[in-house]
Amino acid sequence: METILIVDDEKNYLLVLEDLLLEEGYRVVTSDNGARALEILKAHELDVVITDMKMPGMDGMSLLEHIHAMHPDLPVIMMTAYGSVEKAVEAMRKGAFDYILKPFENEELKLTIRKAIDHYQLVCQNRYLTRELQDRYQFNNIIGKSAVMQRIYRLIEKVAPSKATVLITGESGTGKELIARAIHFNSPRGERPFISVNCGALPETLLESELFGHEKGAFSGAVSLRKGRFELAHQGTLFLDEISEMSPPLQVKLLRILQEMEFERVGGSQSLKVDVRVVAASNRDLRLEVAEGRFRSDLFYRLNVVHVALPPLRDRKDDIPLLVNHFLRKFANEESSCNLRIHPEAMRLLLDYHWPGNVRELENVIERAVILCNGESVEAKDLPPEVTAPRVAAATMESAGAGNASPAFFRPDDSLPIPEPAPGERLPDSGLRPRQLRALEFIKAHGFITNKHYSQLNNISERQALRELSEMVDTGVLHRTGKGRGCRYMVRMSSPTAHG
Ligand SMILES: Nc1ncnc2c1ncn2[C@@H]1O[C@H](COP(=O)(O)OP(=O)(O)OP(=O)(O)O)[C@@H](O)[C@H]1O
Ligand SMILES: [Mg+2]
Numbered sequence: 406m407e408t409i410l411i412v413d414d415e416k417n418y419l420l421v422l423e424d425l426l427l428e429e430g431y432r433v434v435t436s437d438n439g440a441r442a443l444e445i446l447k448a449h450e451l452d453v454v455i456t457d458m459k460m461p462g463m464d465g466m467s468l469l470e471h472i473h474a475m476h477p478d479l480p481v482i483m484m485t486a487y488g489s490v491e492k493a494v495e496a497m498r499k500g501a502f503d504y505i506l507k508p509f510e511n512e513e514l515k516l517t518i519r520k521a522i523d524h525y526q527l528v529c530q531n532r533y534l535t536r537e538l539q540d541r542y543q544f545n546n547i548i549g550k551s552a553v554m555q556r557i558y559r560l561i562e563k564v565a566p567s568k569a570t571v572l573i574t575g576e577s578g579t580g581k582e583l584i585a586r587a588i589h590f591n592s593p594r595g596e597r598p599f600i601s602v603n604c605g606a607l608p609e610t611l612l613e614s615e616l617f618g619h620e621k622g623a624f625s626g627a628v629s630l631r632k633g634r635f636e637l638a639h640q641g642t643l644f645l646d647e648i649s650e651m652s653p654p655l656q657v658k659l660l661r662i663l664q665e666m667e668f669e670r671v672g673g674s675q676s677l678k679v680d681v682r683v684v685a686a687s688n689r690d691l692r693l694e695v696a697e698g699r700f701r702s703d704l705f706y707r708l709n710v711v712h713v714a715l716p717p718l719r720d721r722k723d724d725i726p727l728l729v730n731h732f733l734r735k736f737a738n739e740e741s742s743c744n745l746r747i748h749p750e751a752m753r754l755l756l757d758y759h760w761p762g763n764v765r766e767l768e769n770v771i772e773r774a775v776i777l778c779n780g781e782s783v784e785a786k787d788l789p790p791e792v793t794a795p796r797v798a799a800a801t802m803e804s805a806g807a808g809n810a811s812p813a814f815f816r817p818d819d820s821l822p823i824p825e826p827a828p829g830e831r832l833p834d835s836g837l838r839p840r841q842l843r844a845l846e847f848i849k850a851h852g853f854i855t856n857k858h859y860s861q862l863n864n865i866s867e868r869q870a871l872r873e874l875s876e877m878v879d880t881g882v883l884h885r886t887g888k889g890r891g892c893r894y895m896v897r898m899s900s901p902t903a904h905g
Pocket of ligand 1: 546547548549575576577578579580581582583584688731764765768866
């Protein structure tokens with residue numbers, strides 16, 4: 406429901422206008438002076454303001470300026486008496502949306518308001534769309550022609566036009582968000598917002614107000630009313646990422662909303678109705694989460710109307726050459742873009758690697774290689790150690806004159822080459838994983854590491870990064886300073902495993 410603020414020092418006018426607009430189905434708030442109007446502006450999410458020009462104290466013109474200082478796009482309609490049209494025109498020059506002359510025709514007023522609201526909604530949605538524009542995910546942005554991917558394209562084509570809830574599962578970096586966007590942009594909702602929420606990134610109470618919004622004063626810190634993602638996604642698509650991380654109470658609330666498309670803001674009693682398509686994603690096996698009692702089965706079935714299961718990259722290796730070329734083109738700069746090639750040896754290494762971080766990891770590997778390479782072709786030496794090391798390890802085992810192939814993986818203390826286990830596995834001697842050793846190297850160079858650094862360095866989710874860093878804290882290798890997401894990890898001085 407759209408909310409209109411009317412400002413006029415003549416109380417009769419306020420009453421008449423309020424009645425008229427309530428009848429039209431708007432929510433109406435009124436004020437008989439400019440200062441109070443600004444207070445209201447802080448407490449309400451408004452869609453349009455109608456203000457009288459001549460008022461004692463703050464007049465319409467200076468109210469307009471104050472409003473635009475806070476909300477540059479909010480449409481303001483000026484009301485003015487015959488004889489002061491110049492003032493109204495000046496207000497329009499200063500950014501007023503339109504003016505109407507008193508006494509006004511009801512129909513004219515209604516029409517002007519409608520236009521202002523439609524305009525405002527377009528501006529707001531446009532802001533989202535511009536952000537999304539470069540990312541207009543048609544299917545041709547999704548690379549892959551393997552049989553599994555083709556089945557996925559056909560599924561997306563079928564399900565996109567409907568309003569069916571879609572559950573996308575797959576390991577980290579397999580392209581879940583990419584698919585979610587493709588579903589949205591190929592649906593009739595494509596011109597409307599695609600709003601995404603990471604359910605794993607926020608604590609329960611914050612996530613609740615993020616999803617449903619809150620009224621002013623709903624909790625300490627809620628200084629003004631805030632629309633939630635469900636409201637922002639009206640007529641569009643809401644992408645609920647990492648859905649398995651949602652707490653049980655919120656799962657109950659979400660289930661109710663999915664069934665009724667109706668909810669209240671936190672601290673509010675008014676029921677809001679929305680039209681939202683929900684796409685959810687998880688890198689966990691949700692069936693297992695249900696079986697183990699961590700995820701509600703009724704919610705699972707409600708989300709799992711259509712299931713898109715993305716395969717890990719190692720299970721569709723025939724797509725690797727296509728993806729490599731796609732990312733080469735993406736990252737190569739203007740001059741080299743047409744002739745940057747990949748050396749067959751490098752391609753073979755890429756094909757051999759097991760890609761625990763899936764397409765995201767491949768993308769990062771190619772981005773790095775494009776920077777390191779000689780500008781003509783990407784060679785084996787431009788690839789990171791984890792991609793080249795399995796060969797070194799294999800060669801060492803065969804001990805058949807692997808020659809002086811540079812050892813790609815080192816223990817930080819003595820730099821002796823060791824065969825590289827999978828990055829998540831533990832090394833027999835230190836009990837640490839290669840990813841954790843890499844973090845120690847990072848700390849050596851930078852003094853500390855954050856959770857985000859760790860996840861980027863190793864191409865894993867921040868959640869997994871947190872697990873592995875916490876493990877190092879628990880075993881006394883690192884200590885933690887600060888709180889929350891920005892906290893830093895440093896080497897514990899007395900640690901037996903920390904070299905440096
Ligand atoms: N089939 C594909 N074609 C082209 N690019 C892809 C493909 N799959 C994934 N990518 C790219 O890989 C990166 C990771 O994809 P995305 O963010 O969709 O993965 P995800 O499954 O959501 O990962 P996470 O679980 O870690 O959030 C993105 O930059 C995306 O553009
Ligand atoms: Mg994702």
